[in-house]
Amino acid sequence: MTTEKTVRCSSARVRRLLAGELAGTERADVSAHLLACETCRATERELAKEREALLRDVPFEVFASGVAERLAREKPVRNRWLRYAPLLAAACVLIVALPVALNRRAQTEVESGIRGKGGALAQLYVKDARGVHAWAPGEAIAENADVQAELKLEDKHAAAFLLEGGQAHVVFSGFARQASGKPRVVAFGWTGAHAARLVIVGSDLPIDASALQAGALATDPERWPGVVHAQSIDLPRAH
Amino acid sequence: MSALRVIEGGRANELPSARADRGLLAELYERYAPQVYGRCRYLLKNDEAAKDALQDVFAKALRALPEFREAASPSTWLLRIATHHCLNVLRAQKAHWHGELAELQKDRRADAEPPERRELVRVLLGAAPEEAQEMAVLYFVDELTQAEIGTLTGRSLPTVRKRLREFLTAARAALKDALPGLTLPEGDDL
Numbered sequence: 001m002t003t004e005k006t007v008r009c010s011s012a013r014v015r016r017l018l019a020g021e022l023a024g025t026e027r028a029d030v031s032a033h034l035l036a037c038e039t040c041r042a043t044e045r046e047l048a049k050e051r052e053a054l055l056r057d058v059p060f061e062v063f064a065s066g067v068a069e070r071l072a073r074e075k076p077v078r079n080r081w082l083r084y085a086p087l088l089a090a091a092c093v094l095i096v097a098l099p100v101a102l103n104r105r106a107q108t109e110v111e112s113g114i115r116g117k118g119g120a121l122a123q124l125y126v127k128d129a130r131g132v133h134a135w136a137p138g139e140a141i142a143e144n145a146d147v148q149a150e151l152k153l154e155d156k157h158a159a160a161f162l163l164e165g166g167q168a169h170v171v172f173s174g175f176a177r178q179a180s181g182k183p184r185v186v187a188f189g190w191t192g193a194h195a196a197r198l199v200i201v202g203s204d205l206p207i208d209a210s211a212l213q214a215g216a217l218a219t220d221p222e223r224w225p226g227v228v229h230a231q232s233i234d235l236p237r238a239h
Numbered sequence: 240m241s242a243l244r245v246i247e248g249g250r251a252n253e254l255p256s257a258r259a260d261r262g263l264l265a266e267l268y269e270r271y272a273p274q275v276y277g278r279c280r281y282l283l284k285n286d287e288a289a290k291d292a293l294q295d296v297f298a299k300a301l302r303a304l305p306e307f308r309e310a311a312s313p314s315t316w317l318l319r320i321a322t323h324h325c326l327n328v329l330r331a332q333k334a335h336w337h338g339e340l341a342e343l344q345k346d347r348r349a350d351a352e353p354p355e356r357r358e359l360v361r362v363l364l365g366a367a368p369e370e371a372q373e374m375a376v377l378y379f380v381d382e383l384t385q386a387e388i389g390t391l392t393g394r395s396l397p398t399v400r401k402r403l404r405e406f407l408t409a410a411r412a413a414l415k416d417a418l419p420g421l422t423l424p425e426g427d428d429l
Contacts, residue, residue: 019274019313047274066290066294186245187246190242
């Protein structure tokens, strides 16, 4: 039932009007049409019922947690991380662009305090009172904050060590990916005022973390026995 | 004395990838969730399935956020995703549209009223080929013009027309025995 020469009945158009997607002449025309057209006003009433049904059946909290759960279930793909950039503002930034080592023994020093052989082996996040955000190289970490490292290794086995205060701790040792195929995420925090260094290593063979821990402070991880890929990430401490 | 705290399980679900921006979600919920939920309920005829579908649709939308933001009409874009998703759910369930048509016929005899057009379209979707199903929803339910459908789906006008005719042919054949006397637009009317 068309009441205006320029506007034909369309539930999509009514939806667009009510969602604030129309502007200028089109908005004025559709608004005028809506006032005079019983069919389109029925669509408007139907939209009001849909809203009632939503609020009754799926309150915002249920909706938000359901969507978050589905996003978490997604198998991470690097391109998809990049697609999140607008949503996550400055989050989802790879640790640092490390030059790919053509020679496995080549070592690269970068000003950010990250060095190693191989590409970026982990993506780091910090969880503090403000929530979770992507860690930026050089960013100081508060004592009560957690660090989360999502491992990006292609190797089958991985280990992570935290070197701080003259001690070497094993944070993780095992398969680089979860049984589900998803990337392994290791999380930790450390007490005290010392800055720390996170060392991530990868190998196609199982890693003897205890043996590496014993000599961890004596040599560069790139030279650790059996290690194929290694990366050291300096984590400054906030004061 | 300092000490390491290793957090079991890594709290992977707290990573930003698993978190949708709450402000954005609240806006999407307020603005678009009612109509998406309405579409899911309309197509699936099951509130529980519709709730799941609603959340699936918004997770898909967030994964394609740049595309969503660039859409000329975000509501139309979202409804299209919802329609596509629900039609896939119905196909996966091998929904028995024949049975629904029989129910419609029974109700009609009782009420002596023709079935509501959108309801008739919904029941007959299953009789039509896949792409024709989506085009039929865009045309008969969303009431988009063929040109608008072409723009939205990236199909040429002749292709849109062809798919709509396919839907009508399939729908007419399904109705022939079940609801004789009911008329649908002729293909030439498209």
